[in-house]
Each structure stands twice: as structure tokens, then as C-alpha cells.
Amino acid sequence: MTQPHDVHQDPYAPPDGPDKIAVKDLDFFYGDFQALTGVTVGVKEHSVTAFIGPSGCGKSTFLRCFNRMNDLIPGTRVEGKITLDGQDIYAPNVDPVDLRRRIGMIFQQPNPFPMSIYDNVAFGPRLHGIKKKGELDDIVKSSLERANLWKEVKDILDRGGLTLSGGQQQRLCIARVLAVEPEVMLMDEPCSAIDPTSVQKIEDLMGELTDRITIVIVTHNMQQAARVSEYTAFFLQEVAGEPAELVEYDRTSSIFTSPKDRRTEDYITGRFG
Amino acid sequence: MNKRVTNAVALGLLWVAALTTVGILSAVILYVFVNGIGVISPGFIFTWPEGVNAEGGVWPTIVSTLYVTALAMVIVTPVAVLAAVYLAEYAVQGRLVSVIRFAADSLASVPSIVMGLFGLALFVEAMGIGFSMLSAALALSFLMLPIVMRTTEEAIRAVPKYIRWGSYGLGATKWQTVRKTVLPAAMPRIVTGIILATGRAVGETAVVIYTMGQAINLPVSPLDSGRPMTVHLYLLAMEGINLPAAYGTALLLMIMILLFNLSARFILRRSSKT
Numbered sequence A: 001m002t003q004p005h006d007v008h009q010d011p012y013a014p015p016d017g018p019d020k021i022a023v024k025d026l027d028f029f030y031g032d033f034q035a036l037t038g039v040t041v042g043v044k045e046h047s048v049t050a051f052i053g054p055s056g057c058g059k060s061t062f063l064r065c066f067n068r069m070n071d072l073i074p075g076t077r078v079e080g081k082i083t084l085d086g087q088d089i090y091a092p093n094v095d096p097v098d099l100r101r102r103i104g105m106i107f108q109q110p111n112p113f114p115m116s117i118y119d120n121v122a123f124g125p126r127l128h129g130i131k132k133k134g135e136l137d138d139i140v141k142s143s144l145e146r147a148n149l150w151k152e153v154k155d156i157l158d159r160g161g162l163t164l165s166g167g168q169q170q171r172l173c174i175a176r177v178l179a180v181e182p183e184v185m186l187m188d189e190p191c192s193a194i195d196p197t198s199v200q201k202i203e204d205l206m207g208e209l210t211d212r213i214t215i216v217i218v219t220h221n222m223q224q225a226a227r228v229s230e231y232t233a234f235f236l237q238e239v240a241g242e243p244a245e246l247v248e249y250d251r252t253s254s255i256f257t258s259p260k261d262r263r264t265e266d267y268i269t270g271r272f273g
Numbered sequence B: 001m002n003k004r005v006t007n008a009v010a011l012g013l014l015w016v017a018a019l020t021t022v023g024i025l026s027a028v029i030l031y032v033f034v035n036g037i038g039v040i041s042p043g044f045i046f047t048w049p050e051g052v053n054a055e056g057g058v059w060p061t062i063v064s065t066l067y068v069t070a071l072a073m074v075i076v077t078p079v080a081v082l083a084a085v086y087l088a089e090y091a092v093q094g095r096l097v098s099v100i101r102f103a104a105d106s107l108a109s110v111p112s113i114v115m116g117l118f119g120l121a122l123f124v125e126a127m128g129i130g131f132s133m134l135s136a137a138l139a140l141s142f143l144m145l146p147i148v149m150r151t152t153e154e155a156i157r158a159v160p161k162y163i164r165w166g167s168y169g170l171g172a173t174k175w176q177t178v179r180k181t182v183l184p185a186a187m188p189r190i191v192t193g194i195i196l197a198t199g200r201a202v203g204e205t206a207v208v209i210y211t212m213g214q215a216i217n218l219p220v221s222p223l224d225s226g227r228p229m230t231v232h233l234y235l236l237a238m239e240g241i242n243l244p245a246a247y248g249t250a251l252l253l254m255i256m257i258l259l260f261n262l263s264a265r266f267i268l269r270r271s272s273k274t
Helices: A060-067 A095-100 A115-128 A132-144 A166-178 A198-207 A222-226 A252-257 A261-269 B002-036 B042-046 B059-088 B095-108 B113-128 B133-157 B162-167 B174-202 B204-211 B229-238 B241-274
Strands: A019-030 A033-044 A049-050 A076-084 A103-106 A184-188 A212-219 A231-236 A243-253
Touching: A019 A060, A019 A198, A019 A212, A033 A060, A033 A212, A033 A231, A049 A060, A049 A166, A049 A222, A060 A184, A060 A212, A060 A231, A060 B113, A060 B204, A076 B204, A095 A103, A095 A166, A103 A166, A103 B162, A115 A166, A166 A184, A166 A198, A166 B162, A184 B241, A198 A212, A212 A222, A222 A252, A231 A252, A231 A261, A243 A252, A243 A261, A252 A261, B002 B241, B042 B059, B042 B133, B059 B095, B059 B133, B059 B174, B059 B229, B095 B133, B113 B133, B113 B204, B133 B174, B162 B174, B174 B241, B204 B229, B229 B241
Parallel strands: A033 A243, A049 A212, A049 A231, A103 A184, A184 A212
Antiparallel strands: A019 A033, A019 A076, A231 A243
């Protein structure tokens, strides 16, 4: 607890590629309770970055800072700086509504809206003013194709989104996010509530999507982090009631083969958490 | 052994209680049915009363009841739903909201005859609308308002937060989220609340007797007076002029309310499938 960690002195450990999102000295508070302290991390463009750590280590909280989803929870507060393409996303002139269009989000629980598959995917484009049927048709088709769901649903587009299986629902949600052409997709434990076959499909998908977007995934499944990500950040809350922190951030291969911090090694070898 | 006896006794009591409830309900329905079914015919439903309004059919009273109920529904729905959206989504949850909620619950328990008296004083007299469909619909809407508002509020609160997050996550504003995802998701339960309140209004007597008048009249304009089925039924029975016709009217009224409630169930059932 008292030992110094020099990870903070070496924030951008993974060297190559520009940062899509850069976080510097981030503290996060739920009212009086500080949940995160001094997090500094750089998310590389067109990569998959995984946040791992035991439950309650603040990794989901941290993820929700990126699209200012925490703004919706009264009493939360952010200190420090997060930039998207160099722009401070907490600057007063930034509208979180615009930000969330650029940074989409997938949640743990698949959450299709209670409307048709088509309307689910067209929801975002319609919000942002696209009305022409032909244009919407194209967006719906290409988004479902990119989410690897088109083949399964192309004949049932008018059926309710909630009639699909859990895994299909999650891919529908991915298509729905892709339809607004975000630059970043945040995934908050996207596979923990769905069946293994669908997990496989979603993991395969992530690699394909990074040709155009940047993905950040929170997972408590270390094997999943190892399979899908190029970079991994390990978070830990060492003492209950104290803020969690970023212990180590590096290329996924280095984290899993030669972690620099003893606590990372203990976690990935399954000694706790 | 002792435990078993207690168990058997408890079970027996539960059975008796359940049977009593079902028994009373069936007795009421059966009694009205047996006494009323003989009168009901197309002629009874679709013709006007005759003589001293004790013979003949009940057509104008059916129209008056449906007219006033529909009007009340049109008045109450936007107000109640918007108020509920405000309370559930926008208002800072605190003292003021609890006070409003308490006021709504109190309003729901005001005796309907008091509401009728109030309607008479305010709409019929002070505002000079007179005995009319409009006066009665306004007074009825006071009765329906808390029911629709509270069921709508519950329906909105029951929409999972994940659905809202999905919408916010796509760059929707709060109003877009409420209008395009929360309200559609809550709609079946909102509609159910409206229908149940409407069923209540159909069967209401005290409010309308003070505000609609008793004229046998086929209402066209909202300012026309009329005689709803409940008042007709009351007059048929209490002035002792035609009991069989009273039972016939009662049976028709019960069937109408049953249809309302069945349609509410149907809407809920169907929506839970999609």
C-alpha cells in the first residue's frame, strides 16, 4: 500500500501509435467517496484496450468517464483531464450529448429498445436527423453486417428486438452503436450475460471493427482480455473504502507474460480476485 | 401432530376466505345476470325510453355514458401523463415531489359525491357551463387524474435503467430519451392505467348526477346535458318504476366495464410478448 509505484511516472508505457483518448491524473468521486485516484493512461487508436481487475476496482466507473455517462449519476465528480483527439472532453463547451455520439457504449445487459430490429438500428441515425428511407435502409443493413447479425435477421427486421436471443441482442446493440458511426466503442463487460457461442462471435467481431474504430473493453475475464486486446490496464482497490488505482498498463502480451508489478502477477496467476 | 393440526386449520381458513370472496362475487354477478338478461334485446339497447322514461330502451343513456367517459379520458390523459413524466423523470426527488404524490393519493380517496358537489359548484354554477357533458367530464377527470398519474408514474419508473442508458449512449438528449424510449416502453402499462380509470368513470354515479343532469337526450355538443346509465339505473330502481329494466341496465353496465378491463389485460398480455 505504501510502496511507490513508478507506473505513474511512466504513463504512456506502450510506445507506438497516437493516443485516441488520453487520461491524466484522474480522480473520481461518488459524493464524499473517492473511487479512483491518479489514473493516467493512453488509449491507442484502432486498437482494443482491456481494463481488468477484481470486482469493485473502479474499472467500469473509469470507462463511463470516457463518454461522461457518470454525469447521469447525481453527486459524481471528476478531477484531472481526459482528452479525445487532444480535446478536453470535460471542458465547459463540450456537450456530453455530442460526445456520446462520438463515443458509443455497449452495456453488460443487452438493452435493445422495445421496438423492431430495424427501428433499434435506425434509432441513432434518426436522432441525428436522417429521415430518408433509402438512406436509413443502407445504414441499417451495413451496421447489421458489420455486427455480424445481418444474415440472421435480414428477413425479420420488423420483429421486436427483444425476441432475439441474448447474444443476438448484444450484437443488435453493437449494430445500433455502429449506426451512428462512433470513433470509439466502450464495452462494459459485454459478454458476461450471454451464451458462449455468442461470446465467441462478439470477440471475433472486435478485431474486425478496429479497422475503423477504437475499442475499450472492461472485463473481469482475464482470458478474454488476453484473447481480444492489444493493451491491458490492471486496476486494483487494495483496501476497502480507499480509492482504486491503475497498477499497471502495458501491451497485453507483456502484462500476461512478464508483468512488472507483483500485484499484477498475483492477479493474473489467480492468487486473488 | 400439533403442527399438522395448525397447518390444516390454517389451510382450511384460507380456503373458506377464498371461497367466500369468489362466492360473493359470483352471487352478485349471477343475481344481476338472472334478473337482467330477460330484458336485454336489441330493442332495449338501441331504442329510446318511453312513457315516463321507465319503459322502452336505454340508447341515449349508453351514448351519454360513452360520450362523457371519452371526453373525460381526452381531458385527463395529457395532463396526467405529462405530470407523471415530470414527477418521475425531471423533478428533483425530494420534499416537493412527496407532497405532490401525497396530494394525488389523497385526491384519489376523496368521496366521489364530494367531487360531484365540487363539480356542481365550480363547473355548472361558477363557470356557467351548466349541466352538460363537459361539466361532468371535467368533474370525472378529477376523479381519474390521480389514478392515471400514479399508474403512469409507476410505469415510467419500471422502465429499466439499461434502456435509458442505451439511448443516452447514442447521443440522445433527455427529452429524446423520454419520448422515444421510456414512454414507448411504458406505454402498455400507461394505457392499462387509463383504461382502468375509464372503467371507474363508466360506473361513477355521484359525480355525474350533480353535473350532467338527468335529461333523456342524445348528446351531440359537449354543452348538451344527458342522462348516464348509472343515473338512469338509479332512477329506475329508486323510484320503483321498472325494476327489470334497472337490472337490464345494470347488466349492460357490468358488461361494458368487463370489456374495458379485459381490453386492459389484453394490451398488457400482448405487449409482454414482444
